[in-house]
Amino acid sequence: MSDPERAMLLSVHPRFATAILAGTKTVEVRRQRVAAPPGTPVLLYATAPTMAIVGMAWIASVQVATPREVWTTSRTSTGISRREYDEYMSGATRASGLSLEGPVSFEVPVPLASLRATGSFHPPQSYRYLTDEDVRKLAAAVPSTGVALHRALGDLASV
Template sequence: MSDPERAMLLSVHPRFATAILAGTKTVEVRRQRVAAPPGTPVLLYATAPTMAIVGMARIASVQVASPGEVWSASRTSAGISRREYDEYMTGATSASGLSLEEPIAFDAPVPLAALRTAGAFHPPQSYRYLSGEDLRRVAAAAPGIEAALTGAVLAASAE
């Protein structure tokens, strides 16, 4: 990573965010290629109706392959049925399986409204990278998570 403070903001349905933070879902699948190195901090944005950053995790590894290969490798860890997976992957030629570790649920989720008071904030459709400035805005919106963010960023930049 050229920016040692870079982290990923990942939009997920609330039920998947809950499962990731509980440790029962350890692989998040995406329809496109994701190129993030191991150790990258991931902030979890739970989509509507929650609309808040609810916690974070760290990327352990990323598998980029065909949808069938990603399913074979992640079916017991993805937290979805084969039917849901196939519906989601319809038309995709490539898929990514993001193995996540070290989930941390925030005591108080950071709501979208609070994120927007700290500056322009737009949750991604799938994911996007956050710069150090973006992370500082998130920390400003929710001072209670600053220690977790700082720890994640420092750990990622030390790797």
């Protein structure tokens, strides 16, 4: 994968993963600048207690601005209250609002134990880009019943 075509692994709390996959949360906010072009595939890793890759979406756009500007633009799409947002953004001078589209739930989530069985795997604190090797390891960790994820990984591997 070349840099503009790489996939992203995004760690989110289970409640946010559920909302993204249901289409009720269409903007994910981050405290740091995210430079990902539209069309970037995003694998959603739901943190504890789920601890699994549960689905994916694609980046429609990224807004990088002050936390106040990101909130003003995206508040109805973030799935969080103003108080939660302010607590999360406390001390940040820049924020990113990742507009997500086309969410797909995986019928068979990939648990952390399966991801680690293929080698050392550490979910990111926030997000990280996946290498070709990461995609190959993910594909190896997926049971054959995970048709949607296998399709997605095949698409990623061919990018």
